[in-house]
Amino acid sequence: MEYESHHLSAAMQTGLGVYFFLVALMNAAFAHYCYRQRQDPVQSAIWLGVALLFAVHGVAFITHMDLVMPEAIKELVNDVMNPVSYFVIAVLGLVAFLVWRRFFTDPIVAWTILQVGLLFSGWSMTDYTFQQIITKPDNVPIVMLIFSVGFFTWLPMRQAIINDDRLARGEPPLEKLEEDKVLVWPDLVYTELICMVICTFALIVWAITLKAPLEQPASSSRIPNPSKAPWYFLGLQEMLVYFDPWMAGVVLPTFIIIGLIAIPYIDFNVKGNGYYTFVERKFAVSTFLFGFVVLWVVLIVLGTFLRGPNWNFFGPFEPWDPHKSVPLNNVNLSDYFWLYLLGDAIEGKGWLAREAPGIILILVYLLGLPPLLAKTIMRSYFIRMGFIRFFILVTLIQFMALLPIKMVLRWTINLKYIVFIPEYFFNI
């Protein structure tokens, strides 16, 4: 499609120039670290080269050369991105990170990924649409969220790998090496003081540079499109695509809270208390990473940056066109069963008869699956956990799995509802 051409403002170009210079400085510092700490002149030279590349970017943008991201790249990214590919890439990314964790947590690899991200982000800012969405004041925290969650996923996994190697050799984890106690004054009190000073400083700089948003006065007649909840609830709002409000807005959030509180009581693994490890807690850590990083953070990013008018999906460089139409041809399970499978009429059936296939399916899923798992692949869990803990664990995971299951059903067979009883607002 045609893209409107928007010239880059002078201020934005200068800002990007400064940004690229800062990234260049970061890389120079990293080159220094490679040389001094890692004694690796080759790596050091490489990162000095990267620093130079970013510095050239900086000069180009500060001198207002009107550089923009090539249209071909934007269109490629827009074409590749849709709700399915976005979520699948996120899941595969997490799996790859866990399987090849040794590779991904290597400082050089992690640094490379960060630099590619920073380069791409910088160039993306030359796009008008991208810029408009990213620089909305309330969206800035999500940029922080992306980078901080990335960093704080890398850091513990790196420490976990070091600890796992030590444990495999029969040594205690790193945290146990410094068992000796230190006085809180001065060691901790001063850390806290410095931390408070840094936070205060950062907050004041943030407050000076970025104005809090204030839009037009509230009006109950002018409905903005899209209407979005505050950013930290956008993962829940994204669930509305797949579930009715009673599930997405009430039942599933309740299960998230109950599930979180229940974690210490269903995690019977006594290992891994007080130190980073992956090998000793593979199931727990993988499940939590999937829940927090993919189902929470990744969906918030999706809801914030990639959902536009009518909650339609828009690629990162795709203008938010309120008239974009997406065909909706979703079908209920009862239609599939009665109309397509049996060729029977669906009218005239009471809701119980009509929805019996879906209801049976849900009952089998919630009540039949736990005993089946207890007898088969999760037998060892069942024996060690006992009936109640095991049942709670499986139920919680089943509710967590409802979202990805419904997503896959929607993408593959256009399934709208498994159970559809509008008479009682009971749609799943």
Next chain:
Amino acid sequence: MALSEFIRGSQVWKSIFRHPAPRDRRNRVVVMLTNVFLHLHPVSVRKSGIALSYTWCMGGITFFLFLVETITGVLLMFYYRPTLEHAYNDILSLRDVATLGILRELHRWGAHAMVISIWLHMYRVFLTGSYKPPREFNWGVGVILLVLTLLLSFTGYLLPWDQLAIWAITVGSNMARATPLLGYEGPGAKLLQIGGVELIHSGSDARFLLLGGRFVGETALLRFYVLHCVAIPLAVALLIAVHFWRVRKDGGISGAL
């Protein structure tokens, strides 16, 4: 006599700080025991427990941001009136004319930062397995604090009374009318009726309770204001006290057991 020595030797100083400066081991212990704020800490901690790469400081930062929010929030309350007539204009004047209108920026960005820092705190506690016995209960308290932090942010979101505020809250609070049994569009609500009269309708359901009306209007603004400034902060303060107390009682700050 140097001035500092004179001050430290005065009766006023000695009445406040009842022991010499914490320069030697004895007084570094004593200072933790004689100061009400410092005594939230133990006298000594495991060295590994306070390593930055281990704790990330996120719990502390969250608490610090809560204090920032309390102070800036109290100051903002001097300016802001939660009525349809004044709410928007008060925020407007904070932006354009009020001296120290930057308080609003500090409050808003501090709130966003607090949401992120409390998530990261939970992330760290999970990944170090610090919720395991004997800290199961405190993890639960932490989860409630996390939910309350989100609710604090959510209730505050409405107060500027601009388009961003009212529609974000409308989207959010619309969920309440789908509450099973208690929302008028929730599953099972129609079952609650006596002699054909429905108990749950748009004027009596969970959403009505939250908003004080059928839509986000003046009553909702007042309810969210009271929740935001009084009710939830009190609950949070109480639970923070429990949370910190239990950190001390359940084996101190986390570390390898």
